[in-house]
Amino acid sequence: MKHRTIIEPFRIKSVEPIGLSTEAERVEQLKAAHYNPFLLRSRDVIIDLMTDSGTSAMSAHQWAGVMEGDEAYAGSRSWERMEHAVRDLTGMPHVLPTHQGRAGERILYGHLGGKGKVFISNTHFDTTRANIEFTGATAIDIPIPEGQDTALEHPFKGNMDVQELERLLNEHKGHVGAVILTVTNNSGGGQPVSLANAEEVSATCKRHGVPMMLDCCRVAENSWFVKNREQGMGDMTYRSIAQRMFALADGAVMSAKKDAFANIGGFIAFRDAELAKACTQLLIITEGFSTYGGLSGRDMEAIAIGLEEVFDPHYLDYRIRSTTFLGEQLNKIGVPLMMPIGGHAVYVDAKKLYPHIPPAHYPGQALVCELFRLGGIRSVEIGSVMFGTYAEDGSLKPSRMELVRLAIPRRVYTQSHIEYVAETFEGIMAERDRVKGMRITEEPHFLRHFTAHFEWLH
Numbered sequence: 041m042k043h044r045t046i047i048e049p050f051r052i053k054s055v056e057p058i059g060l061s062t063e064a065e066r067v068e069q070l071k072a073a074h075y076n077p078f079l080l081r082s083r084d085v086i087i088d089l090m091t092d093s094g095t096s097a098m099s100a101h102q103w104a105g106v107m108e109g110d111e112a113y114a115g116s117r118s119w120e121r122m123e124h125a126v127r128d129l130t131g132m133p134h135v136l137p138t139h140q141g142r143a144g145e146r147i148l149y150g151h152l153g154g155k156g157k158v159f160i161s162n163t164h165f166d167t168t169r170a171n172i173e174f175t176g177a178t179a180i181d182i183p184i185p186e187g188q189d190t191a192l193e194h195p196f197k198g199n200m201d202v203q204e205l206e207r208l209l210n211e212h213k214g215h216v217g218a219v220i221l222t223v224t225n226n227s228g229g230g231q232p233v234s235l236a237n238a239e240e241v242s243a244t245c246k247r248h249g250v251p252m253m254l255d256c257c258r259v260a261e262n263s264w265f266v267k268n269r270e271q272g273m274g275d276m277t278y279r280s281i282a283q284r285m286f287a288l289a290d291g292a293v294m295s296a297k298k299d300a301f302a303n304i305g306g307f308i309a310f311r312d313a314e315l316a317k318a319c320t321q322l323l324i325i326t327e328g329f330s331t332y333g334g335l336s337g338r339d340m341e342a343i344a345i346g347l348e349e350v351f352d353p354h355y356l357d358y359r360i361r362s363t364t365f366l367g368e369q370l371n372k373i374g375v376p377l378m379m380p381i382g383g384h385a386v387y388v389d390a391k392k393l394y395p396h397i398p399p400a401h402y403p404g405q406a407l408v409c410e411l412f413r414l415g416g417i418r419s420v421e422i423g424s425v426m427f428g429t430y431a432e433d434g435s436l437k438p439s440r441m442e443l444v445r446l447a448i449p450r451r452v453y454t455q456s457h458i459e460y461v462a463e464t465f466e467g468i469m470a471e472r473d474r475v476k477g478m479r480i481t482e483e484p485h486f487l488r489h490f491t492a493h494f495e496w497l498h
């Protein structure tokens with residue numbers, strides 16, 4: 041018999057209680073957090089879909105690895121295991137451990153960046169962009185045009201616009217720090233990148249003598265889409281698809297908090313020995329010695345094991361299917377979504393959900409607050425709060441899209457949790473016309489979404 045039900049391919053061995061609350065309590069909690077989900081206390085959250093980063097449930101095998109951690113300052117056995125796992129996956133000889141993805145970004149783009157330099161990506165993740173801009177360089181996003189139409193069905197909406205890449209590489213000849221392919225394309229809606237697109241990007245970079253970096257934190261999830269959607273890929277294993285993608289790049293930056301199922305960690309990997317040498321210097325100054333970066337031995341064990349586990353086909357099938365399940369439930373009740381559903385998250389199109397709220401009044405932030413009020417669900421705005429900038433006259437230059445991300449932690453929530461989220465959206469839809477926009481009352485210069493304060497407009 042072939043079953044319809046996609047079951048979680050694991051049993052629960054250890055549980056963590058969820059504190060339940062009333063709507064009245066949550067209204068107060070939201071107010072105290074200045075309507076910013078980053079300022080809420082985790083114990084007040086019922087279902088936490090803020091991020092899939094560092095929030096995975098580790099396997100029994102990973103926890104056993106934690107006990108095996110070798111905490112030596114130099115040359116630890118756990119580093120040998122992690123280095124071996126990363127080399128084997130990426131095919132890159134030089135590997136540096138970092139405490140998370142952005143530490144790798146700071147080191148690598150700090151070295152390659154600087155005033156006058158240009159970086160080009162399908163879409164820079166927010167920390168990637170901030171680390172690049174912090175050096176004085178410019179970050180340019182060139183997703184394919186199809187990637188910007190939320191309703192359009194396209195198998196690889198995460199792809200980079202290769203024609204535009206060619207044009208930019210000519211325009212900025214001699215000034216391009218790197219081309220960065222983010223798989224899957226997180227800020228662009230969690231959409232996958234095809235192997236064919238990665239090949240074209242790689243060939244274009246080679247012709248122009250520009251290094252290509254892979255931001256590979258969800259490379260296993262991306263491989264699922266390649267195998268199941270790209271012609272001629274059906275017979276390859278998920279791991280070999282990822283390896284083919286790495287083979288196209290000159291270097292890779294990974295936040296191990298995603299597809300390595302680790303609660304902390306990351307790495308940078310390179311083919312070029314000189315680049316690795318320069319980055320090692322920066323690593324030792326700011327992260328730690330080159331055999332631990334910012335990590336403990338036990339973290340490195342968990343990463344090494346996680347990098348193997350994530351390519352299990354049963355896990356990846358469940359992972360992508362269960363994200364799609366949430367999308368399907370929301371689709372049924374008419375919630376406008378970024379289509380098709382991505383790998384790690386469902387993205388709601390807040391501009392369409394609240395057509396009466398203009399981008400300058402942050403429809404995404406309004407939805408984030410409503411989700412918490414009605415269901416204790418924590419989510420994140422990926423729109424003009426995160427990416428908006430100000431024009432000279434002080435008016436908002438909005439982001440291209442106003443999305444809200446429901447990111448699914450790996451191996452954490454069961455189907456009934458997800459059904460509860462879908463039910464909360466019934467309330468969202470029923471009250472959509474009454475919701476007002478928001479305004480920012482306080483904000484920092486960089487990465488404002490983390491600490492900004494908001495209030496409702498009346």
Ligand code: F0G
Binds near residue numbers: 222226255306
């Ligand atoms: N690149 C991508 C594509 C990411 O999604 C992230 C983190 C990073 C780099 C930075 O890694 O957090 O380990 O420093 N994304 C998390 C998220 C924070 O919620 O999507 P980090």
